[in-house]
Amino acid sequence: MKYPNDEMATIAQKLKQAKLKITPQRVAVLSELTDNYDHPAADAIYQKIKLKLPNISFDTVNRTLISLARNGVIRIVEGLDRARRYDPMIEPHHHFYCLKCNKIIDFISEEYDQIKLPASITKKHQVLEQKIVLNGICEDCKNKKDNKGRK
Numbered sequence: 001m002k003y004p005n006d007e008m009a010t011i012a013q014k015l016k017q018a019k020l021k022i023t024p025q026r027v028a029v030l031s032e033l034t035d036n037y038d039h040p041a042a043d044a045i046y047q048k049i050k051l052k053l054p055n056i057s058f059d060t061v062n063r064t065l066i067s068l069a070r071n072g073v074i075r076i077v078e079g080l081d082r083a084r085r086y087d088p089m090i091e092p093h094h095h096f097y098c099l100k101c102n103k104i105i106d107f108i109s110e111e112y113d114q115i116k117l118p119a120s121i122t123k124k125h126q127v128l129e130q131k132i133v134l135n136g137i138c139e140d141c142k143n144k145k146d147n148k149g150r151k
């Protein structure tokens with residue numbers, strides 16, 4: 001299967017940085033996640049990859065995702081729902097989570113990055129990441145509800 005050259009170069013670069021070998025499975029998973037900011041679950045990624053690599057198993061996709069996350073190539077999204085979800089954005093950012101459609105929207109906030117951590121945590125535990133999760137109803141879901149109301 002063919003990938004656009006610049007996408008392939010980005011993927012190869014990410015794997016190289018993490019000192020991981022370039023394998024068809026890793027390339028397929030990263031290609032699916034590249035520029036996909038829906039924070040998909042493993043199953044959604046598997047469904048898409050299966051169309052291109054019909055012989056790949058869910059287990060392989062799942063194991064590839066976990067190993068990529070463990071090596072810092074992608075992120076595992078905090079447990080908001082039962083299926084573990086993945087994030088291609090490695091830079092510090094925060095999440096708005098829609099309780100209706102389960103969409104996760106990325107946002108950046110310097111103020112949130114700088115919030116002082118509670119001493120009760122920092123004294124005992126090592127904080128690796130500082131992330132704010134806002135829960136609510138997204139714009140699309142809000143508009144849907146408004147339209148119904150007007151009828």
Ligand SMILES: [Zn+2]
Nearest residue numbers: 098101138141
């Ligand atoms: Zn929504």
Ligand SMILES: [Zn+2]
Nearest residue numbers: 087089093106
């Ligand atoms: Zn994100």
